[in-house]
Amino acid sequence: DADVTQTPRNRITKTGKRIMLECSQTKGHDRMYWYRQDPGLGLRLIYYSFDVKDINKGEISDGYSVSRQAQAKFSLSLESAIPNQTALYFCATSDTTGTGLYRQYFGPGTRLTVT
Amino acid sequence: GENVEQHPSTLSVQEGDSAVIKCTYSDSASNYFPWYKQELGKRPQLIIDIRSNVGEKKDQRIAVTLNKTAKHFSLHITETQPEDSAVYFCAAMHSSASKIIFGSGTRLSIRP
Numbered sequence: 558d559a560d561v562t563q564t565p566r567n568r569i570t571k572t573g574k575r576i577m578l579e580c581s582q583t584k585g586h587d588r589m590y591w592y593r594q595d596p597g598l599g600l601r602l603i604y605y606s607f608d609v610k611d612i613n614k615g616e617i618s619d620g621y622s623v624s625r626q627a628q629a630k631f632s633l634s635l636e637s638a639i640p641n642q643t644a645l646y647f648c649a650t651s652d653t654t655g656t657g658l659y660r661q662y663f664g665p666g667t668r669l670t671v672t
Numbered sequence: 673g674e675n676v677e678q679h680p681s682t683l684s685v686q687e688g689d690s691a692v693i694k695c696t697y698s699d700s701a702s703n704y705f706p707w708y709k710q711e712l713g714k715r716p717q718l719i720i721d722i723r724s725n726v727g728e729k730k731d732q733r734i735a736v737t738l739n740k741t742a743k744h745f746s747l748h749i750t751e752t753q754p755e756d757s758a759v760y761f762c763a764a765m766h767s768s769a770s771k772i773i774f775g776s777g778t779r780l781s782i783r784p
Contacts, residue, residue, distance in 0.1 A: 590771075597681070599761055599776040600716065615771065616673075647715060659704055659765055661772060663715040 560584045561664040563648050569670045570638050578633045578667050580648030588651040589631040590661065591615075591623060593644045600647065606631055638671040645669075674699040676764050678775030686783050691752055693778045695762035696744040704765040705745050706772070707736060711758045719760075720747070749780075757782045 561582045570576050580589065591603040602615030604623040612623060620642060624632045635642055648664040675698040685691045697705075706721035720736050722729045722745070728737045733752075738745040749756055762775040 597776060599678075600774040602771055602773075605771055613771075616773075659767075659772070660706065660718055660721065663717070665715050 563664040567668045576635045580631045582650045586650035590649040591633045592647045640671045674773040676775045682779045684781045691749045693747045697764040702764040702766045708761045709758045
């Protein structure tokens with residue numbers, strides 16, 4: 558889905574470095590999410606935002622922070638990267654269709670390796 | 673909080689046969705249940721979803737059934753084809769929580 562983009566697509570960094578992952582969307586959705594995917598653990602929610610002034614922690618927010626710079630942009634930061642943050646990170650957006658169907662649309666993912 | 677369990681973790685079926693993946697959820701107030709398909713190296717993509725006021729929904733070879741009393745829902749794929757090989761994720765969402773909790777995924781392989 559080209560309407561949700563993530564940069565970078567791949568990143569290798571060292572322990573202790575600060576790193577930012579960026580997400581942009583042209584879908585016009587208010588809601589944006591950051592997930593982490595590890596083998597065998599599915600997708601786990603890190604942070605989510607319902608609009609520019611609304612930021613909420615997900616189930617695994619420790620060690621991460623986010624910034625919603627505009628309706629279309631939602632960034633995830635690792636303040637001091639550690640090896641167990643090596644994972645595949647997905648950004649997603651969601652519309653609220655008015656029918657209660659909170660369909661989520663995912664970006665292509667960022668593969669992050671912390672050495 | 674919500675917890676979603678998904679079974680089996682791997683499933684292998686003969687091409688043309690049916691595949692069934694099952695999920696259970698813990699929060700009786702959950703009211704939205706999507707299924708996502710993730711091909712190798714790709715992003716998850718929504719394939720079908722259902723609201724709690726509906727017991728079954730069908731889209732060509734794919735169907736989802738929901739049993740609210742038992743708090744479980746299932747994905748059914750009929751006449752499986754090689755392109756159905758992927759990892760499938762179920763999820764549940766409580767509207768007031770406004771966040772989706774995913775199951776751990778099922779790796780479906782279609783044998784030729």
